[in-house]
Amino acid sequence: MTVDERPHLLYVAWGYPPSRGAGVYRALATANSFARSGWRVTVLTASREVFDYQTGTDGELEKTIDPGIAIVRVPFSLERAEPDLSQWSRARMTSNLLWSYIRAQKDRISFPEPVYGGWRRALVNATDRVHQENPVDLVLGTANPNVDFIPGWHLHRKAGVPYVMDYRDAWHLDVFSGERIGLRHSRSARLENRFLKNATEAWFVNVPIRDWHVQEHPDLADKFHVVANAFDAEFASQFKDMERQTGIHQSRSLVFGYLGTIYGPIPLKEALDGWRMARSQSDLISRSRLVFRGRLGHYSEPDPKVLKLLEHYAGDSVSYEGPVSKTEVAAVYAQFDALLLALAGSEYVTSGKVFEYAATGLPIASVHYPKSAASTILQDRNDWYPVKEVSAQAACEVFLQTAERAVHMTATDYAKNQNWASHLARERQLSPRIQRLEEVIGKD
Template identity: 65%
Template sequence: MTVGKRPHLLYVAWGFPPSRSAGVYRALATANAFARSGWEVTVLTASREVFEYQTGTDTELEKAVDPTIHVVRVPFSWIRGEPDLSNWSKLRVASNLLWTHLRARKDWLEFPEAVYGGWRRELINATNIVHKEKPVDLVIGSANPNVDFLPGWHLHRKSRVPYVMDYRDTWHLDVYADRRIGSPRSRSVRRERQLLKQSVEAWFVNGAICDWHAREYPENSKNYHVVANAFEEEFASNFVGLQSPAKDALGDGLVFGYLGTIYGPMPLKETLEGWRKARQKSRLVAASRLVIRGRLGHFTEPDPKVLAILSEYRNDQVSYEGPVSKTDVAAVYKQFDALLLILGRSKYVTSGKVFEYAATGLPITSLHHPETATTEVLSGREDWFPMQEVNADEACRVLLATAERAAEMTAADYAKNQQWALHLSRGKQLEQPIKRLAEIVKKDGDQCVPPLEFSSSSESDHIS
C-alpha cells in the first residue's frame, strides 16, 4: 500500500442487500463501517436473481449501503431450482433427480460445502479481476456460506494479502446439539484448519464459539477475536426521547411484539400457550395483543408449520403481520410496548436482534432457556424478564411481569435502558478491529510486495 492511498478492502458476503437473509445486517454494517473509516470497499456477493427467486429481497435495504462501496455481483446457480425452464440442460429435462445428484457431487468437489461449493470458480474469477484492476490490501470473508472464506486464502497464496475469517455462523459446530459436525479428518475440516491457520484474524460472534474454535484449532488461536453483533447508532437515534404509551392500561391494553425470523427449535408453542394462560390471569394481558413480524422460515414462502401454530392462537389476539423492511424496523418497534425474544436453546447462539431490542429501551421478555448466549448480553439490564426454564407456565409468569412493568414505564426509564445499551453499539464493536487491521495493512504495505500476475481459478486451489 503506497503512502496516502486508501486501503482497499475486498469484502465477501454471499448475502448482501437486497438479500434479506439473517446475516445480511452484519455484512452491511461491517462494509459500511470500513467505508466510513476511510477504506475503499469492494463487495463480492451473489446475483440479484438468486435473492428474488429463492430467499426474497428487501430492496429498501440497498439504500443503506454506503454510496462509496462498489458492489460486484457474482453469478450463482442454486441447485434448489431454476425458475426459467429454458435454462435447463437436456440431462436435467430428462431426469432432474440424476442432474441434481451429479450437480451436488460436482459442487462438493469444487469446495467441500453442500449447495454453495460450486460458487468457488466464479468467486475466484471475480476476485482475480478485482485484484488486477485495483490491488486488494485486505480480504474479509463473512460466512456462512463458508466458500466466502476462499477469496482471502486465494489472494494470500498469490499475493500475500492478509485475510480475516468472520464467522457469523459456524462451519463444523452444531450450535444446538453442542457437537462437532462430521469427522475431524474430513476434507472440510482439513480445509477449515488450513484457512484458520493462515488467517490474520478470525472473528466470532461470542466467547463460547471463539473458545470452541480455539480448542479445536489451536494453531493460530492468538488471532481469534470476539466481534459481537451490534446495533447501529443511526438505529438507536430513533428512540431518543421515547415516550411512554398514552393509553388506559386496562382499557386499551398493550402490544407485545416479536420481530425476526422464526425457525428451527424455537419455543414458539410454549410462548403462545403461556400467552393464553396469561390472558386468563390478567385483565391487562387479556386486553393486549401479541404481534409477530418478520419471516417464517428462511425462504420466500412462509413455513406452513409455523403458520399452522400461529393460526391455533388467532382467537387469543395473536397475529402475524408479515416481513419488515430494514428501513422500517425502528418504526415497527415503536408500535410495541414490550418485546418478545424467542430463541432456541444454545450457549453458542447470539441473536442479532437482541442488540436492537436492547437499544430501544423497551422492556424485554426472554422466552428462551437461560443457557443461551443472549443471556450474557442482557445480564445487568433493567426491565428484562428471563425465563428460568422453558414451559408454558414459566412463559406465563414472565409475560405477566413484563405487562405490569410495561404499563408503568416512563420516558426516563426508557432513557436509562438506552444509556445502558451504549456498549452494544456497532461503533464500539468494530472500533478496535478496524484499527488493528489498519495497522496490519500499513505494516504489510511497507514491505512493498507487488501483486502477482495469475490466471483464473485452478485445481491447485483444492485441498485433498
C-alpha cells in the first residue's frame, strides 16, 4: 500500500501535547493508535502558547507523538487569560465582569459553549484547508470542549465525510452530580442531537455514561460504543517480573502513592483524616509515608487550597512531590508499595488512572463513592480494598487492610494482578473500533 492510498483521519482535540490538561493522554493514544494501524493522521489542536497559559506543558509528552502525525495548531484567543493589565481594553478595565459576560455571549453566537465557542470559525477554516490539500476520509472529534465536534459535522455536510464523536465526559450530563445540563430543547441540546443523528459512531468512556445517552437517544443506541480509557502496553511491560521487599512488620515501612490530578470533588480530606487515624492504630503505617504526585487542579498554577490541605498533614508523613511527565509515570509507580485511589463521587466517573493502577499489580486502597464506575472496572480484581462509604473511618479501615496485604505481596501475586488487567489494555479498546471504521470508509 502506497502512502497516498492510506486512509486519512482528521483528529480534532483542543488539548493535545504539549498540553498537560485532562484528557490529553486519551487524545495522544488515540491518534497514535490510528497512525500505527496504517492511517495518515492530521491533528487539529490549539496553539502552543494556550497551554503555557492555561494547562501547563509537558515537553516530554510531546516526544511520544507518532512521528508520522501531522499537527495543525489552530489559533485560539488568549485574550481572556491575558494577565498583563496594560493589554486590557478600557472597557475591560472599567468592568472586567461585564467585559467577560459580553465576550462569553459573543463566543456563544458562534457555538453554544462558553470560552471555546469562538474557536469554531478558526476550526472550520483549518478543516477546509486540510481537506483541500489532502482529502479526509474520516473525522474524529474528542470532547470536551464540544466545539471539537464541529469539523466532523462541517465536512459531513460539505463532502459527505463520516465522523465519530468521542466523549471524554459528556455534553449535557454533569458526571459528578448525575443531573442533566440545560433544557432538552436548548440550542446546544438540539445541536448535539443533530450531530449524533448524523455521526457514524459515538464513543463513551464507560458504561454508565453510554447508558445515560441511550436513554436520551434510544433510537441511536446502535451507534453508541464504550471505548474506555486504558493503559498502554509499553507502560504495563515495565512492571513485568516485579518484586518488592517482603518481611515482618518490625522491619518494614511502606510508601502509599497517589498519582493523578487532585481537584475539588475528590474526597481528599476524608482520605487524609483516614490516613491519620490509621497511623494511630498501626505501627506499620506509622512508619510509612503517603506520597501525592500529579497536578493540583486543572490549570498551570497549583490550586492553593489543595496545596494548603496537603501541607496541613505533613506531620503525618504526607508529602506532595510535584507533577509527573507521562514518560516518568511508570518509574513513579515503581517507587510505591501500595496505591491510594481517590475519585470524585459519582457512578459516571471512572478516571484514566484506574487502568494504570490496575496494570501495576500493586494493592489498591479505594476512597471513593462505592458505586463509582471505577468500582465496576476493579470489582473482580484481587488486592483491591474499597471503602463501604466515603468517610475518614472507612478510609482508615482500607488503609489498614491494604498495608497488611502490601507487606506480604509476592512476585506471583503481582503477576496475577497484571495478567488480570490485560483486558484493560489500550489496543483491546481501540482496535475493534478502528477495524470497524476501516470497513465504513471502504479501506479494509
